[in-house]
Amino acid sequence: MNGISIQNVSKSFGKKQALSDISLRIPAGSIFGLIGPSGCGKTTLVKIVCGLLKQNSGQIEILGTELPSLSIAEKTGYMAQSAALYPNLTGRENLSFFGRLYGLTGNELRDRISYVTSLVGLEDDIDIRTENYSGGMNQRLSLATALIHDPAVLILDEPTVGIDPVLRHEIWDELHDLAKKGVTILITTHVMDEAEKCDSLAMLRDGKVLATGSSETLIRKAGAKDSEQAFIAFGTQLSKPHSEDLAEHNKQKGELK
Amino acid sequence: MKIRTLALRIFTQLRHDRRTMALVLLAPILVLGLLYLVLSANDSTSTIVLGKAPSFIARELKKQDDIKLKIIAPDGGSWNKHEQTTSKAALKKAIDDNSAAAALTMRKKDMKVKLYLDGSDAGTAAKISAVTGKILQEKAAKSQKQLMRQLPVSLQTQPRIDPSLDVVYIYGNESGDIFDNYGAALIGIIVFFFVFLLAGINFLTERISGTLEKMLASPIRRYEIVFGYTLGFSILALVQTALVTLFAIYVIGLKVAGSIWLVFLINLLTAICALTLGILLSSLANSEFQMMQFIPVIVIPQVFLCGMFRLSGGWDIAGHLVPLYYTNNALQDVILRGRGLSDIWMEVLVLLGFSIIFIAANITTLRKERGW
Numbered sequence: 064m065n066g067i068s069i070q071n072v073s074k075s076f077g078k079k080q081a082l083s084d085i086s087l088r089i090p091a092g093s094i095f096g097l098i099g100p101s102g103c104g105k106t107t108l109v110k111i112v113c114g115l116l117k118q119n120s121g122q123i124e125i126l127g128t129e130l131p132s133l134s135i136a137e138k139t140g141y142m143a144q145s146a147a148l149y150p151n152l153t154g155r156e157n158l159s160f161f162g163r164l165y166g167l168t169g170n171e172l173r174d175r176i177s178y179v180t181s182l183v184g185l186e187d188d189i190d191i192r193t194e195n196y197s198g199g200m201n202q203r204l205s206l207a208t209a210l211i212h213d214p215a216v217l218i219l220d221e222p223t224v225g226i227d228p229v230l231r232h233e234i235w236d237e238l239h240d241l242a243k244k245g246v247t248i249l250i251t252t253h254v255m256d257e258a259e260k261c262d263s264l265a266m267l268r269d270g271k272v273l274a275t276g277s278s279e280t281l282i283r284k285a286g287a288k289d290s291e292q293a294f295i296a297f298g299t300q301l302s303k304p305h306s307e308d309l310a311e312h313n314k315q316k317g318e319l320k
Numbered sequence: 321m322k323i324r325t326l327a328l329r330i331f332t333q334l335r336h337d338r339r340t341m342a343l344v345l346l347a348p349i350l351v352l353g354l355l356y357l358v359l360s361a362n363d364s365t366s367t368i369v370l371g372k373a374p375s376f377i378a379r380e381l382k383k384q385d386d387i388k389l390k391i392i393a394p395d396g397g398s399w400n401k402h403e404q405t406t407s408k409a410a411l412k413k414a415i416d417d418n419s420a421a422a423a424l425t426m427r428k429k430d431m432k433v434k435l436y437l438d439g440s441d442a443g444t445a446a447k448i449s450a451v452t453g454k455i456l457q458e459k460a461a462k463s464q465k466q467l468m469r470q471l472p473v474s475l476q477t478q479p480r481i482d483p484s485l486d487v488v489y490i491y492g493n494e495s496g497d498i499f500d501n502y503g504a505a506l507i508g509i510i511v512f513f514f515v516f517l518l519a520g521i522n523f524l525t526e527r528i529s530g531t532l533e534k535m536l537a538s539p540i541r542r543y544e545i546v547f548g549y550t551l552g553f554s555i556l557a558l559v560q561t562a563l564v565t566l567f568a569i570y571v572i573g574l575k576v577a578g579s580i581w582l583v584f585l586i587n588l589l590t591a592i593c594a595l596t597l598g599i600l601l602s603s604l605a606n607s608e609f610q611m612m613q614f615i616p617v618i619v620i621p622q623v624f625l626c627g628m629f630r631l632s633g634g635w636d637i638a639g640h641l642v643p644l645y646y647t648n649n650a651l652q653d654v655i656l657r658g659r660g661l662s663d664i665w666m667e668v669l670v671l672l673g674f675s676i677i678f679i680a681a682n683i684t685t686l687r688k689e690r691g692w
Contacts, residue, residue, distance in 0.1 A: 110691075113537045117691035131692040137539040147530030151336045152329070163325040164538040192336065208534070 064127060066091035066216055066247025067112060072121030074107055074270075081107045082270040084121070089249060089263075091126070094242050096261030097251040100298045104270040105251040106144065109220050112249060113141045125216055126247075137165060140214030144221050146201035150194035154185055154204050157193060158211055165212035179207040182237055184230055198225040206234065217241065219250045223257065235260055255290040266297045273297050322540050326548025327555065330522070334556060344518055344556065348510045348564045355506055356572045359499040366444050369414040371425030373433075380455040411436050422448045503574045504655040505628040508647035511561055511587050512594040513619050519553045520598030520611050527602065532689065542686040546679055549599060550592060557591030558584075577658030583651065586664070589671040590647040596678035597643075603685050627652075646670045 067089040074082040082104045089095040097105045110116040112123060114131045123130040126138065148157050158176045167175055180189050183203035193201060202225045209217060217238075223231045235257070242248055242262070250261065258264055259278045266273045266281060274281055274297065278290050285293035334341055370378055411423035415436065421444050423436040435452055437445040526532040535545060565583050568574040576583060601618065605611045626644035630636060639645040650667035653659040661668070 115533055115537055115689075115691060133539045133541070136537065139537070141534065141537040143530050143533060145530045147534045149329070149333060149531060150529075151333050156329075156332055160325065160329045161534070161538065164322060164535065164540055166539070 064091050065089065065124065066093065066126065067095075067249060068122075068124040069108075069112070070122045070124075072108070072111060072118045072123065074104075074111060074116065074118045080270055082111075082118070085270075085272055086121075087265055087272065087275065089247055091247050092242050092245045093262040094238060094248040094250060094260070096258045096264040097249065097267060098253060098255075098258050098264055098294060099267035099273075100253070103267040105267055106220055107270075108267070109218055109249065109251055113139060113218055115141075135216075137212070138215040140209040140212065140217045142205055142209035142217075142219045142222050144224075146198075146205035148193045148201060148204060148208070151192055153192050154180070154189040154196070154207075157204060158189075158208055161208040162211045167212055175211055175213065179210045182210065183207045183234070199227060199230075202226055203230070215246060217246055217248045219248065221251055221253075223252070223254070231257075253294070255294055258294075259290055266294075268297060322544045323548040323551055326535075326540075326545065327552035330549065330552030331555060333522075340518070344514055344560055345563055348514055348560060349567050351510055352506060352564060352568060352572070355502070356499050359502055366422070366448060367418050367420035368448065369411060369418060369420045369423035371411055371414075371423060373424060373426040376459060377424065377426065377455060380458075381451070384451055408434075408436065421445065422452075424452060499572065500575060500656070502628060503568055503572070504651040505626060505644075505648040507564055507568055507583075507587065508590050508644055508651050509619075509623055509626065509628075510564060511557065511590050512622070512644055512647070513615075514560065515553060515557050515591045516594040516598040516619060517611070517615070518556070518598070519549065519595035520602040520605075520614070521608055522553075523549065523599045524602040524605055524608065524611055527689075528607075536686070536690040542683050542690065545686060546596075546599070546682045550596060550679065553595045554588065554592055557595065558588055561587035561591060574655065576655050578654035578660060582654045582661060582664070585668070586647060586650045586654065586671070589668060589675065590643065592675045593643045593647075593671055593678065596675050596682060600678050600682050600685065643671060643674045646674075 065088050067087070069085055069087040069089075072082055072085045073080070085104075085108060087095070097108065099105055107116065111118050112125070112130075114136055117131070125132075125135045128135050149160070152160070155176060158179065159172060162172045162175060176189075180186055183206055185200065185203055185207065188196065188200060193204060196204065202222070206219070206222055209219065209222075223234060226234065238248055238250075239260075250257075252258055261278070263275065263277050264281055265275045274284050276284070278293075281297075282288070282290055282293045285296040287293040287296050334344075368381060370381075411425060414420065415423050415438060421438050421441065424433065426433045433452070433456060435449060437449060439445050523532075526535075532545075561584060565580065565587065569576055569580070597618070601614050602611060605614070622642045622644040624631070625639040625642050626648040627636070627639050628648060631638070646667040650664040650671075653664050653667075
């Protein structure tokens with residue numbers, strides 16, 4: 064079964080075409096990486112998969128159910144780029160709030176909180192307010208909130224930014240464990256050694272999929288030595304000046320608001 | 321269930337945020353207390369400079385006790401028959417020297433009174449002008465009566481006309497100061513202002529920080545978000561309303577002629593209206609500062625339109641468009657006139673109607689944020 068199936072999805076903000084005719088199939092229990100330069104449409108695609116944006120055309124199915132669907136929202140965990148937390152609540156209160164939104168209560172909620180807390184290594188700081196957290200701690204707690212309800216599908220938008228290499232390694236181990244248990248993971252990144260840890264990748268640019276496949280496939284397709292070079296090769300070919308790219312990105316951000 | 325979760329979270333957040341709690345609970349009391357001091361300050365001493373004037377004026381002015389008058393005559397106030405009035409320049413100087421509010425002088429030959437007023441304090445000036453006018457009128461009436469008595473009896477057959485004023489207070493009483501009149505409206509305005517701002521900024525923060533997005537990614541329904549917020553802030557508004565109302569009644573001494581529970585009800589409905597409007601407008605703001613910009617646009621015009629002040633040119637009717645107009649009407653009916661629910665049900669319904677419209681608009685607005 065497909066964990067996530069994206070069929071011919073297009074999305075535009077006004078005149079700006081953010082995504083054009085994207086089709087991707089992500090098997091259940093695999094880790095799929097979206098890579099590409101800033102403004103390529105990664106976040107837009109992720110938001111559509113989370114049901115936060117509606118595509119102009121095309122279809123999204125998660126675990127065989129077409130979006131939008133509240134029952135799918137319940138099975139999906141989402142971690143946004145910014146660590147979206149309540150600064151004047153403690154880590155535990157944040158987790159408890161999001162857990163309850165996903166229907167967790169009582170013992171189950173308590174067990175999940177202690178499980179995800181130890182997973183992201185925040186046991187000692189879980190009862191202090193997140194306004195006192197460092198950037199990395201916020202990021203870890205944000206990941207914990209995405210995992211709190213044991214989702215079948217996990218959507219992570221640049222999850223390991225600001226997390227130190229040791230913890231990053233542990234989190235990736237955990238992601239692989241989750242995938243083995245059947246969790247489908249869609250992850251965006253522009254750290255190439257992380258991209259290499261994904262089962263398969265899609266390279267996005269200007270809202271289009273340039274290439275899909277494992278990191279080896281992408282390196283081969285780009286004729287590059289390593290994934291870093293492949294990224295640069297895909298990023299610069301059929302290239303527009305970077306400044307124009309940035310302007311479009313900003314415009315898109317503006318329209319998102 | 322999720323509504324409760326959301327309301328509880330808001331409550332926890334507020335509990336942790338002592339400063340905001342203090343602002344919400346104590347600032348209204350501070351503002352209301354200061355307004356009371358301003359509006360009830362009507363017994364300050366005003367000084368009147370007396371130029372040339374007959375002794376009865378000095379006597380009558382001294383009798384006034386609602387305004388305490390000090391009478392300072394530059395040259396003893398002696399009033400010789402052929403003397404002219406004291407010059408304007410001399411009186412102006414006397415006003416300046418004594419920080420007096422007014423100066424009075426009278427010409428004997430035609431009994432012409434000149435009253436010079438320091439109009440920079442319009443309220444005091446009007447009061448002095450009225451008091452002086454009354455004294456002169458009473459004197460004139462007395463003189464007329466004396467004149468009548470001196471007439472031959474044959475001419476006294478027609479009924480005597482004794483002009484007199486009989487004052488009966490239907491609502492309120494003579495001892496009520498201006499605060500009693502404005503207090504009712506002020507309670508509503510204060511509740512509206514603080515709840516509007518707090519709920520608006522809170523929801524805006526949620527929008528900016530991405531937590532709203534995170535909520536929308538969860539299996540929560542849009543109406544659950546709006547109702548959760550309404551419930552959470554209603555609890556806060558209830559506490560605030562209780563504090564403001566109790567402070568107004570027991571500390572300031574506002575007289576509530578009707579049921580205090582109706583005052584609570586009206587204030588709670590006003591708060592719900594304010595918070596749903598605040599949440600709605602927060603979607604038009606990109607920063608806390610932009611939220612503050614709604615104060616002169618949304619809150620202050622309502623203060624003028626709510627019926628606390630009379631507007632010229634029939635503009636009073638514009639008040640019917642703003643929620644605070646109905647709050648003010650209902651509060652005045654209950655607090656000043658002691659009326660019950662059967663008299664204010666219309667206002668209650670309109671306030672509810674406003675809230676329902678704002679809630680519906682909020683649910684629709686959230687559709688844009690979620691995409692479905």
